Amino acid sequence: MSVTPIKPGVEATRAELPPVRCASWCVHGDGHPGSRHREDQYCYSIYLEMKARLHVDPDEGDTVTVYARKDADNDQPFVVVCTPDDVEMRLTNREVHGLIERLQHAAWVAEQDRRERGAFELGRDSVR
Ligand SMILES: [Zn+2]
Secondary structure: OOOOOOOOOOOOOOOOOOOOOOOOOOOOOOOOOOOOOHHHOOEEOOOEEEEEOOOOOOOOOEEEEEEEEEOOOOOOOEEEEEOOOOOEEEEOHHHHHHHHHHHHHHHHHHHHHHHHHHHHHHHHHHHO
16 A cells, blocks of 8 residues: 655645535535535526627627525525626625616616607607
């Protein structure tokens, strides 16, 4: 039997961690057995993707990805939003609902100009 000494700077082989309790929506659902690092034992939901035409490359229609996540050391799940330029936004459920309200309001505001122009065009047409 030979024993190989651990070289300085090389991490000793870690033992596999016991499974964690998965969130009900975890795509794995098996507790992530076989992981050697606690931070690898996180749950994530299915990815929801959406093309964001006006973002980085309008011709490509880059993808925004959204999913739920829960880390092994924190029982508080959160929502991850990944932008095409690799910005990752992590939001609590409360923040998600706040963002939804603000997005809906901003979309409503943005739509108002189009509606007013439409009304203006209709009014101008009726003057002719
Ligand atoms: Zn899981």
